[in-house]
Amino acid sequence: MQNTETDAQDIQLDAPLAPKRTRLEEFWRLFRKNKLAIAGMVFFILFFFLAIAGFGLTRGDNPLLDPAMVRLQDKLRPPLAKPNLERLQANEIPRLGVYIFGTDDLGRDVFARMLQGSWVSLTVGFVAVGIAVLIGIFLGGIAGYYGNRHIRVGQLLAAAFFIVGALLLVGKLIWSGSALLIGGAGCIFISILMKKAAKAKTKSAGTRFWYFNTISIDTVVMRFVDIMLCFPSFFLILTVVALLPASIYNIMIVIGLTSWMGTTRFVRAEFLSLREQDFVAAARALGLSNFRIIFRHMVPNAVAPVLVSATIGIATAILTEAGLSFLGFGVPPPHATWGNILSDGQRFIFDAPWLTFVPGIAILIVVLSFNLFGEGLRDVLNPKLRERN
Amino acid sequence: MADNKALLSVEELKVYFRSEDEVARAVDGVSFDVGREETVCLVGESGCGKTVTALSVMGLVPIPPGEIAGGKILFRAKNLLDFNDSDMQKVRGNQIAMIFQEPLTSLNPVFTIGDQIGEAIQIHQTATQSEVVERSQQLLKDVGIADPAQRLRDYPHQLSGGQRQRVMIAMALACDPDLVIADEPTTALDVTVQAQILRLLDTIQKMRSMSVLYITHDLGVVSKIADRICVMYAGIIAEQGNKDAVLKTPKHPYTQALLASLPNREKRGQRLYSIPGTVPNPAYKPDGCPFHPRCQHTIQNCSEQYPGMCDYGDGHHARCPVLFEGGKGNWCD
Numbered sequence: 001m002q003n004t005e006t007d008a009q010d011i012q013l014d015a016p017l018a019p020k021r022t023r024l025e026e027f028w029r030l031f032r033k034n035k036l037a038i039a040g041m042v043f044f045i046l047f048f049f050l051a052i053a054g055f056g057l058t059r060g061d062n063p064l065l066d067p068a069m070v071r072l073q074d075k076l077r078p079p080l081a082k083p084n085l086e087r088l089q090a091n092e093i094p095r096l097g098v099y100i101f102g103t104d105d106l107g108r109d110v111f112a113r114m115l116q117g118s119w120v121s122l123t124v125g126f127v128a129v130g131i132a133v134l135i136g137i138f139l140g141g142i143a144g145y146y147g148n149r150h151i152r153v154g155q156l157l158a159a160a161f162f163i164v165g166a167l168l169l170v171g172k173l174i175w176s177g178s179a180l181l182i183g184g185a186g187c188i189f190i191s192i193l194m195k196k197a198a199k200a201k202t203k204s205a206g207t208r209f210w211y212f213n214t215i216s217i218d219t220v221v222m223r224f225v226d227i228m229l230c231f232p233s234f235f236l237i238l239t240v241v242a243l244l245p246a247s248i249y250n251i252m253i254v255i256g257l258t259s260w261m262g263t264t265r266f267v268r269a270e271f272l273s274l275r276e277q278d279f280v281a282a283a284r285a286l287g288l289s290n291f292r293i294i295f296r297h298m299v300p301n302a303v304a305p306v307l308v309s310a311t312i313g314i315a316t317a318i319l320t321e322a323g324l325s326f327l328g329f330g331v332p333p334p335h336a337t338w339g340n341i342l343s344d345g346q347r348f349i350f351d352a353p354w355l356t357f358v359p360g361i362a363i364l365i366v367v368l369s370f371n372l373f374g375e376g377l378r379d380v381l382n383p384k385l386r387e388r389n
Numbered sequence: 390m391a392d393n394k395a396l397l398s399v400e401e402l403k404v405y406f407r408s409e410d411e412v413a414r415a416v417d418g419v420s421f422d423v424g425r426e427e428t429v430c431l432v433g434e435s436g437c438g439k440t441v442t443a444l445s446v447m448g449l450v451p452i453p454p455g456e457i458a459g460g461k462i463l464f465r466a467k468n469l470l471d472f473n474d475s476d477m478q479k480v481r482g483n484q485i486a487m488i489f490q491e492p493l494t495s496l497n498p499v500f501t502i503g504d505q506i507g508e509a510i511q512i513h514q515t516a517t518q519s520e521v522v523e524r525s526q527q528l529l530k531d532v533g534i535a536d537p538a539q540r541l542r543d544y545p546h547q548l549s550g551g552q553r554q555r556v557m558i559a560m561a562l563a564c565d566p567d568l569v570i571a572d573e574p575t576t577a578l579d580v581t582v583q584a585q586i587l588r589l590l591d592t593i594q595k596m597r598s599m600s601v602l603y604i605t606h607d608l609g610v611v612s613k614i615a616d617r618i619c620v621m622y623a624g625i626i627a628e629q630g631n632k633d634a635v636l637k638t639p640k641h642p643y644t645q646a647l648l649a650s651l652p653n654r655e656k657r658g659q660r661l662y663s664i665p666g667t668v669p670n671p672a673y674k675p676d677g678c679p680f681h682p683r684c685q686h687t688i689q690n691c692s693e694q695y696p697g698m699c700d701y702g703d704g705h706h707a708r709c710p711v712l713f714e715g716g717k718g719n720w721c722d
Contacts, residue, residue, distance in 0.1 A: 148453075278490075279495050279497045279498075281495075282487075283497070284449055285447055286482035286508070286512060286560065287479065289478060297500075300499045301498065
């Protein structure tokens with residue numbers, strides 16, 4: 001079928017060519033069929049704008065909705081309750097005139113606290129996944145593209161010297177640390193000296209040893225991935241967070257640094273097949289550098305699985321952050337997050353169930369919608385899964 | 390053989406591929422020249438080393454498992470095999486460009502035609518964005534694509550096979566290379582488009598005074614475009630010479646057999662000739678002449694001594710001493 005089309009087109013060069021449907025239109029046409037994914041995307045967008053609005057409404061010295069305002073007179077009011085105007089000072093009266101989600105045991109407005117928490121969830125989700133995706137693309141790209149190159153004895157020695165030396169320096173062993181760093185520099189120096197000898201036809205035993213292939217780059221990267229996957233990541237995060245000062249930035253970084261392994265595997269797998277494609281050979285024949293080929297030509301072709309795992313990764317990161325906050329290791333109070341609203345509320349679960357249900361359902365909806373959206377993306381972006389519907 | 394006038398001269402090139410316990414000698418001592426503004430055709434069956442020869446000129450043989458075991462590739466009298474990676478990147482695309490076999494897969498599916506041609510220009514030259522667009526449009530016009538301004542915004546999947554090959558040619562021409570290596574550029578296209586592309590290559594070559602190294606297994610294409618022909622067999626050059634000399638008076642049994650196996654009008658109704666046997670595995674080539682197990686003229690010495698190049702004058706050489714004075718006493722070279 002394709003051949004007859006091709007024929008017809010070449011005869012009339014000026015006639016309109018293949019259907020003018022861009023990739024985005026094609027994507028949307030397929031995506032629209034999946035109702036659950038559409039619902040996921042709607043909630044995704046809703047959450048996005050709510051979180052931004054929440055950030056705007058709850059920050060500053062005199063915010064429109066104050067998540068930290070304590071009104072002990074109005075504690076544990078149920079959702080949609082009117083504030084007790086006689087007992088409140090003028091500056092304590094909530095601007096909305098109603099407690100949409102009720103108040104907690106200190107009389108703080110749960111709606112305002114939820115809004116403040118949604119911004120935390122959004123940023124933690126996106127920044128942590130951003131870090132994970134960057135690391136994943138970089139390491140996966142290296143492993144996939146340079147995978148079958150080997151690390152030579154000389155390079156291994158230099159790396160070992162540098163790593164151990166740096167560790168000793170961190171451990172305040174200045175003398176031995178510096179000695180090892182100098183040793184590492186020496187290895188590099190020897191390698192530079194040997195460059196000529198390595199090109200010659202007959203090599204001395206020393207040169208052969210120095211250039212002896214040890215392990216492949218693929219092995220190094222992928223075994224490191226395996227090691228990282230061995231740790232139960234939540235406990236790894238708990239340990240790290242216990243050592244670091246509690247702050248939202250540390251949480252983002254730690255979650256990002258412990259969740260890049262899946263992306264690395266996806267990118268490597270994509271790169272292994274992309275590497276053999278003709279357009280990569282064509283790009284090389286045009287004189288493009290390896291760096292440019294990897295990051296400009298191959299990465300855009302490998303984003304589809306990354307996008308899917310990133311969407312689902314955001315849901316996981318939000319859940320992890322909520323879990324950490326629930327355990328009291330997350331963002332320090334009084335800053336509200338969904339996790340610590342939940343954890344504060346559990347003491348009053350029978351007296352004030354809204355304190356647990358509101359954040360709990362919010363987490364459920366957001367995580368579910370991200371997962372549905374991610375799965376919808378995967379079905380559209382992976383042609384092999386399209387047959388199902 | 391080193392002719393100073395030649396733009397590219399390959400001398401005794403040997404490219405081996407090592408695996409666990411065997412060495413495949415894909416290219417085993419190949420020498421040929423490409424002069425300025427000349428079209429040289431490398432002809433041979435699949436697996437005879439044509440593409441590996443081309444890739445080693447571009448410095449794109451995967452090492453390992455590949456290995457340049459010997460020889461020189463002189464481009465403008467400089468040995469490309471001595472160049473390091475970054476020097477080679479300046480040569481690729483800029484002075485030597487390559488057109489690949491499969492136009493359908495040689496373009497990056499996620500970028501527009503304009504992006505890809507523009508990149509080819511910007512890699513080697515400094516130009517402003519508007520100059521790049523202008524030059525891209527001119528290139529597309531040169532390769533015969535209608536409405537270039539519109540096509541620059543198209544993605545590869547929106548073009549037909551013939552148009553994609555035209556785009557590939559435009560990219561190869563982007564930096565005015567001195568030498569274009571075309572690796573079976575018309576194999577994936579149907580016959581009408583093939584004729585258009587060949588005509589286009591011919592016009593462009595005259596317009597820009599480039600040299601072309603054209604790799605093909607199609608003798609019909611060769612007879613249309615070649616100035617000189619190199620016939621390869623199992624990693625060696627079996628015969629080389631001017632087009633008419635090689636096609637009309639072939640001096641190597643392999644060339645003769647190839648030409649005999651072409652269908653034509655006179656042979657209508659007859660059974661088509663085919664060369665008995667198959668191409669030897671490059672890891673286990675027969676001793677002596679690699680063609681001797683399939684050759685009609687084999688004599689005792691063929692399986693023992695490697696044949697030399699026999700000179701028929703006017704640049705016409707064939708690696709078969711048997712047909713050259715009957716191989717009696719004289720084993721050529």
